[in-house]
Amino acid sequence: MTGPALLLLILGLGVVAWVTARARATRMQTGAPRGAMHSLPSYHGWYVALWTLLPAALFLAIWANVTPAMITYAVLETPAAQTLPADRFERAAILSEARALATGQQQAAFNPASTPLVQPYRDATARYSMGGVALALALAFAGWAYAFTRMRPDFRARTRVERLVMALLLLASLIAIITTLGIVASLLWESIRFFSMVNPIDFLFGTKWSPQSAAMGYGNKDAFGAVPLFWGTIFIGAIIAMIVAIPLGLMSAVYLTQYASPTVRKWLKPILEVLAGVPTVVYGYFAALTVAPALRNFAVSIGISGASSESALAAGLVMGVMIIPFVSSMADDSLAAVPQAMRDGSLAMGATTSETISRVLIPAALPGVVGGVLLAVSRAIGETMIVVMAAGLAANLTLNPFASVTTVTTQIVQLLTGDQEFDSAKTLAAFALGLVLFIVTLLLNIVALRVVKKYREAYE
């Protein structure tokens, strides 16, 4: 019997258990005096159904994971396996080929030694899957019998079912912690392996980045200096993009909250939301295909040397546009949080709206705006597709915005796509870069949230 069919069968048993237990509880209820039943009939149904389903499902999950090893062991015990070579790898190769033949993934054997093992494999598989089916069904029936016999009018079925529901909710909320731990563990683990090959000082302060030469065996000392990457990331994400995004985002927020009539606001705000919803790969394509060539032609026409078709400016400009809605909505929130009395007071003193905004509202909202900008920076430096498609791969340490620079995220993609060996410094370097990126964005977020929180408290 195949896995899905068995699961369906057990699920069907669960449904039957639910219906019968509920019917029985309903009958109990009609006979019993008012208030004698502790739980509603459907809770009795759920209780019995869960006892039918869960032990069997749990058993199947474990069974599916242990049987392959047991089948292999059983095959090795057969007389046909006594002639196998002693070498571990050779033996494993033959066994896996026999398995592929037995399950029909492979039509013909490459290695004749695997052919006699096919029949033992089929036998063992059939034996174990039959055993699994029988045990699972037995467990389902045992669970059903146990729960069904416990049904009494005063049995606290609801309490028990609800306890399971609470356990499931708690389990779900732990997944967030597990994910965070998973990120930290995987990044740290691979980074530690990387730093056992490359000195962390060389990595963090070296100015020469050429992982290709390290892969070709020129040594790791001078190949993994990440400073050009850090500079490229800051240049694009924290400088050029912010020069675009801060004024445009802030002024958009000011106009939308202070000047625009409700109708205009209703039409303009969704446009900003759409800008935020465009996938980054589309921005990247636009930057690479439309913006970058235009900028290069412009740079060439005014005589700037070193203009590249993959420029920091193109990636930074488009990234800035991508960040506008983000800055705008953060500024919107902080402006809205400034007490109305401050605005009214300034207007009552005779200040124009623009004077009120630039002398009262924005200074008062500044901490919130700064927090929003920090969050925007953390998003910009973690952005991948725009820089992968438009910023280039050359690790330059340059101030020329028309030159090509590379970023941390670009290099992560570059290092991890294509052929991978999981013990080369080249591949592991991606995880070290990821760790740096993770720590920096985390710090930016913590600082930003603290600034925003402190400022909110000031007006409450």
Next chain:
Amino acid sequence: MTASRNPTDWKSDAMQKRIARRYAKERRFKALGLAAILLSAGFLAFLIITMLGGGLGGFTRTQIRLPVNFATAPIVVDPAVLQGANADRALSAANLPVVTAQAAEAALGKDGDSLLAPNAWLVVRDAIKADPSILGKQVTLNVPASAAIDLAAKSDGTPEAEQAYAMLRQKGVVFRSFNWPFLSASDATDPTLVGIWGAFKGSLLTMLVTLALSFPVGVATALYLEEYAPRNRWTDLIEVSINNLAAVPSIIFGLLGLAIFLNFLHLPRSAALVGGMTLALMTMPVIVIAGRNAIKAVPPSIRDAALGIGASRVQVVFHHVLPLALPGILTGTIIGMARALGETAPLLMIGMRAFIATPPGGVTDPATVLPVQIFLWSDEVSRGFIEKTSAAIIVLLVFLLAMNGIAIYLRNKFEKRW
């Protein structure tokens, strides 16, 4: 009392000038604000117009009416086989590319074959399969033109291709029609043959996995944190993790997927399953945050009323709070799913960038997704891919806009002011 100050003479020239200056500044400031937002809107319009301008051509294709004379063609096939299941195999061995090439040379001149797409013979095959009686007759078939001719038809070709196209126009055998294969085919090496169906199906499967994992877990987490969690260190830790996960760059999730799902758990590479799991981890915090806000908005009086008539705490939440919060949760979920649908970087990390020429059959088959397909095509050298990339972007944007539109509609329709 000292001598009182003279009242300001508002009518004086100096004052009038000053006020005029301040009002002019006010108008400039307001114009600046409007300019900022119009600039953003203009950029969006420019982006969309560029994509439409470059991509609409990708939805049409150029075809050539090709007369094929099967009576004289060197075709080697037994008509009896064509009825059976082996028809494809028999026809694949039946010398059809040569037949097609000869027909092209006869009809279009010496280089006739180079004007047709490399898969033109498949049209001939399908025609024979549909109606074996055409063997031995002269028929006219519509076959796709080559990438160069296709570009020339969209007045973007090389001079030679333009010449060849003009020749075809003169003969009146070339015409343009809607590019159905673009919607039904998968990735290919020739730009005239590519389609988005494979990538689209990959996206669909990936989103299915993402939704199946992130929605229940996200809703359960939101319910637990908002309704049941005691205020203690553990709860704080959960909250901090969720808020941090929402701000972690997406590529970090790709690294996690690569290290844990692929290298540690040995799940299949390039599969929609792994992509969906990775994106689910990314989408879950979005759903949790939206869900918590929606649950918070349900007034406490409803909980009190339900508790008051004897409902248990679980019944209160599942019978009353959750149904009332569901529209808000769904809005957040759709927005999170739209973000996941447009996500590229984490999927590159787990190997969903392979060349996939057949649509995936299940979640464990190698697959690619729409944004990654766009990325791959944007890297192609052949110029025919430019319009296909833009066309794929149009499809992706249409889907994202539709999803966001549904979210906004849901929000407006079910938003309740208590």
